[in-house]
Amino acid sequence: MNPLDPETFETLLTNCADEPIRFPGAIQPHGLLVTLRGPDLHIQQISANVEALFGVAPAALLDQPLSMLTGPQAAAAVLQASHFIEQVEVPPLELHLQGLTYEGLLHCNNGILILELELKPDETELNHTMAKVRNLSRVLQRLQTGKTLPALYETCVSEIQALTGYDRVLIYRFQEEGHGQVIAEASAPAMELFNGMFFPASDIPEQARELYRTHWLRIIPDAAYEPVQLVPKLRPDTGQALDLSGAVLRSVSPIHCQYMQNMGVLSSMSISLMDGERLWGLISCGHRTPLHVPHELRMACQTIGQVLSLQISALQTLEISRQREAKIDALVHLNSAMEQGPENVFDGLALEPRLLMELTRASGVAIIEDKVLHRYGQCPHPEQIRDLYQWFKQSGDPVFSTHSLSTLYAPAAEYKDVASGLLAMCLPKPVDNAVLWFRSEIKESMPWSGDPKKPLNLERSATGLRLSPRTSFELWKVEVDGICDKWSHGDLFAANDLRRSALENDLSRQVLREQQAVRARDELVAVVSHDLRNPMTIISMLCGMMQKTFSSDGSHASRRITTAIDTMQQATSRMNILLEDLLDTSKIEAGRYTISPQSLDVTQIFEEALSLLTPLATDKGLELTFHSEPDLKIHADPERLFQVLSNLISNAIKFTPAQGTIQVAAITSGDDIVFSVRDSGKGIPAEQLPHIFERYWTAKEGNTSGTGLGLYISQGIIKAHGGLLVAQSTPGQGSEFRFTVPKFA
Template sequence: MPIALSRQAPELTACDREPIHILGSVQPHGFLLALEGDDRRIVHASANVPEMPGQPAGGGLGEAFARLFPDLDAEVGHQAAHPEREGAQYLRTVTLETTDGPRAYDLALHRSGALTILEFEEVSSEAASGRSLDALYPRLNAFVAGLPEARTVGELCGLLAVDIRHITGFDRALVYRFDRDWHGTVLAEDGTGVLPSYLDLRFPVSDIPAQARELYRRNRLRIIPDAGYAPVPIAPGTTPSTGEPLDLSQSILRSVSPVHVEYMRNMGTMASMSVSILVDGALWGLISCHNRTPRRVPLQARNACDFLTRIFALQLAAKERGAEAEQRLALGAIQARLLASMAEEENFLDALLRHPADVLALADAAGAAVVTRDQCRLLGATPSEPEVQALYAWLAAQHPGSDVYVTEALSEEYPPAAAFTDTASGVLAISISQKYASYVLWFRPEVVRTVKWGGDPTKTATVDPGSGQDRLHPRKSFEIWKETVKARALPWTVPVADAAKDLRASVLGIVLRRAEELAALSEELQRSNKELEAFSYSVSHDLRAPFRHIVGYSELLRSREGDRLSNKGRHYVDTIIEAAFSAGTLVDNLLAFSQMGRNALNRISGDMNALVEEVRRKAMRDVAPDRTIRWTIEPLGRAYGDPVMLRLVLENLFSNAIKYTRGRTEASIAVGRAAPRDGQAVFFVRDNGVGFDMAYVGKLFGVFQRLHRVEDFEGTGIGLANVRRIVERHGGEVWAEGALDAGATFYFTLPLREEAH
């Protein structure tokens, strides 16, 4: 657990109260209108609404939006009534005829209570000259393609920092992660060298207080093109119908807290952009970009950054879940060994003491103790027996009824622990009796480490010369400020704490005649299924939407601007649409693959020839009329399995056979039944297609594994992985034989059943 600086608490409270979402002004690179009621009457307007011929001054306050902007009213009304999601949504680029001539604006809309907020962001010269969708696509594609190669979270963050800085052109891009205390650490950085490096530095929770973090969570992308801007007021100060100030939480143009502007100037930056990294709806971290001089980032580039960040967040979540799942599996194996030993022993405590290595490994601890009213048994590196007994008494008195106690800084809660930080700075304890105070305790030693802060993290209130009042000022120096942290152990991870909880449940189950053992296993399975379901929902919800947007906007670009594009430009747009459709197919296949292992099998005895003929007829519907395919289908007998699942096996194998024989004058596909193998029925699908090199046969049935270029043969690399998963769930196996340009044969087995003969 990162350092908690108690000396900051009063200042943090003051900073947390700053009303940064109702500042009543906007940045000057655009203007804002707020509409109310069915007639969409203008009730708020920023002071910089441009003058337009024949329209009243003052932003049209009190006027119906339709009278001043007749070309936009219908679209605004529809979008306000049917928002796609929370937050500002880009509608389109509009051109307004002003008294200074035509001016182009990117129009965005969001809801704020009963109000509809319109923001017109003026299109910069940079937006007009560069970073269009076709120019950004190769970069986006390369980023997505490179994500699976990143082995660690740090490498993922490094890829993101490089691409975000390249797209935006900022002097520096940081990937910043929050810890459990909301301090932030810079995990990755890319820069031009104009600004100093902040890599590996930590920034205190006071830099981004609670209400700012909530705005970052709700409003993913924030830009400040010029920290030296003069705020543009919004009139009137409160909404006439409610008397409340205008809530700008979701605003793109919302003005910035004076404290934050001062913070930027002290940092030596005049422009910034942040993109929120959300994992399962929670704020994981930020991408923070800075420039020494003012800088506008075009809307297309900002949308690309948002897209990259969403893809990154999905990959990050998958990688973190994967690492956590691996740790849970390893701990589960240790726990299973301990439970097996305890089940064989009359006294379960004796079983624990006979396996000290597994007891310590379960919590990745250096020492452990089993303490009851009658005994205190020590394992590994621990405090002395009297010290452990005293800690036991303190736990029983201060935490009665607690199932689990966990800390990585014991001496902060239990001062006598300062005498044995070298063996027990961190403690994880579980209560193993519902009636008496009995504990299993694990100990971790002190790990002395140096934390590098980005400047002295202490914020102090100073007297403001203008008002004579105390005012919170950000620090002026960002030089590295080091702090040595003592009396703290490495933090206990969630899987370790859960493993300890599960052990406690198992122990209580044994003590209570093992009545809860099956319930604990069921709970673990339910938790795993919920994690899979949450991940599937995250992929389907967060990844499909960006692809739909890419296709939608690309088709709009093709239909509305196609006559202005060159042949190469139209080719680029077509390529983007095709790639987005392919990515959507890949997402669907991934979801099907993840759900395949959870669907229950409904096995029946069925005629394999009838099933093969049904699948063959369906597969031939999609074959080009000019192709000749000769099918040879032997008598297959009956099979015992789930017909829905077996149909998917045949569909994938037939689809592959048809695809990879595409270049043959006459394609030949044979389906047959071979001699039984290891007591199982063996079926095969053979073709005379392009075949494959047997040196790479091990890759055939893996996810995303392909032996042919996607330019030659389409596909996602998931079909054969589904075949293997289905067959293995039936208790069978799959394998393949082939040679280059000499065809391939795919075999699968199904267990023999008397009724299947």
């Protein structure tokens, strides 16, 4: 077949992506679906197979009460269950219809009640099923006590295979780049093995992933089925297609059914694996022949998937915590080196190149401070580093990372052998400054299931060309270059924490320079006042004596001398006034910052804080919320105010245990706006509370994680705005920090 032009191919790809998989207008034939409306449960839509199953034409049941199909007893059971459908997940109903026992599954969607009926297994099969389900507690205990993720994966696939009898059970993990990898597998001897292989992102389109994210389980007993249409096709009440997202019987994309058959399986079951609200991966089951798994076993498998999801999240969080703890000693040492740097904080880092590279497992590091560039290990050339720094600075990210630099920054292809990966951070200073860690290239062969460049095929249909799933799943090895080992959570934490320490140290140096300037000014004022006050006093006294000698009524010469004496007296008085003003100025404590107030929208400030600080809170499992009265405007310096909020919220994140809450609010109080940051953390001991705004207080208390300048500087910023920063705390219950900023007139 002739190749398509790019535009036509993109059109076909878009049509595939837009396939209405949530609104197929049909179900799979292993059950019956009915939609019900109103207090007396009138039938709105019904699947066409009702005639084959119950001997009643679909049209004869439309707009009739459910009892006409099921009889009054079953209809009453459905009605009673429907009263609780909004509050709880209703368990399957046992309904006896025309001498057969059905399981009735109920759920509600967009104001319509959906009832699905599946035949209940006979007594022999049911006993066999329940015997398996009784082992569920043992399986869950194994999952909950697992210590490593690989061990959990193997337990999961082997137990689900034993429960269900599927020929293949595998765990498929989604990668950041969009594709996925099989990371565990339990398969029958004759099955092709996929463990370790990568699959292209197009195998599971985005809208299919969204369904997996919102619904735990999907089953296809026979991929060769003929879809059963709904009657009528559209909802009578809305004229729209029925949303079958939550329906077990939902008919799936014919492309997916063909994909399954190309893969050599005729039945499947998929269970979602979640990391919080994010779709982490799938438990994917396949069988070479049709296989229907009973509801009880499906729910057992779903429970296994849910427990595995929790364990994955817990162990990943534990691993992140371990990675961070492993960096602490190095970060403390580097913080000390920055404190002792002769000219600036980066001078101190330049004295510890080996430790700086070990901190992030980098193969090279470059430090930029204005015109000075330090390079250690394997690094690009100086001019290449300068150009890379300018590109990184334009991104606006204070900390940036990539394990495939040349895909984002084309010039990096010239030096990918030494710098395929980049982790960089900079400080908000007027001069060029940055620390850039490099990782050298690693070449690897990625095993793909089929050619990843040809995940889709073309086939002819009644309406012309259409995309069809790929037919080849043979091992296809792809050599990958221009990449390095991914930067870990611990590496990113280290870069962020080092930047925080550098900021604190840099601000500490600024404060020290300002203190030295104030002392120099005070010394100058003292010298001036001492050296000039006495001569001014003498001149004033002599002028007084001379005024008594000469009279303004005397000769012309006497009058001229008297006028000159008056001028000298006035000049002396002026000099004394200037000296007094200078002495008064010297008594005013120098402001820590020169602020530039302007009209600011509180909502915008909160949105910026939300975007920057929510990832830190989310990583720790904290709930961070912002609330402000509508249309609040303040008169403040945007950078300095954000610095205060950032410091207070970061402290709250730091001292609040996982699953805690942090609430940030702004309300009107007279001519001021009161900001508050409240947390549910461990609180501050009563004996320490009066001292927390003192310089270096945390350092005095032996806390090596910070310099103790954060709250001291924040207090100085708020005082410069005419406000005051105060704190309240109850140990074991949390702390609240409040400050005021003038309202914009």
